Amino acid sequence: AQSVTQPDIHITVSEGASLELRCNYSYGATPYLFWYVQSPGQGLQLLLKYFSGDTLVQGIKGFEAEFKRSQSSFNLRKPSVHWSDAAEYFCAVGLYSSASKIIFGSGTRLSIRP
């Protein structure tokens, strides 16, 4: 069965520090991969997506993610976080065989230390 694992439930980093959020997936083929961000009281906003091609993907708000097939990973990175980046981050996998159904990870809550 397809699955998405975000091993870190909560991460705290200092403002200006670099960030890496981990995501591992289980799927038999190359999936569609996504990162979404959710601020309190808001819906999910797409940060970036990977469908094919270059394995380093640039997104909005200065985020990037790298698809590593050998590790079944799609980690999200940002070189310098801002206080406004505090939110919940979700990794998701899209399944070729199910039209546009996607499976979400359990999320990582990011806190920013002043």
Place this chain on the structure above:
Amino acid sequence: DAGVIQSPRHEVTEMGQEVTLRCKLISGHNSLFWYRQTMMRGLELLIYFNNNVPIDDSGMPEDRFSAKMPNASFSTLKIQPSEPRDSAVYFCASSFVGDQPQHFGDGTRLSIL
């Protein structure tokens, strides 16, 4: 462009009452998804439609839940009768089949007393 629009934003009602949540898709999108988010279970897919046809409703918890797409741009999620354990934030999302990703509405926070 307008995004996915959900109404109401907040709903508080007593158990046993019928609840109807509404969603307007982004113009041109042809897939519609209903999710439920709780602290305990995270984000769960309840049902999704492609071109107004329900494709997978395996996430619908019970027969008390039903969803419809009366036209290509609008959907409802109905709970009848409602129970306190249905309290959650309900999101809808839309996309264009073959050109993911999904775009989410701001959700409906439902509280059943």
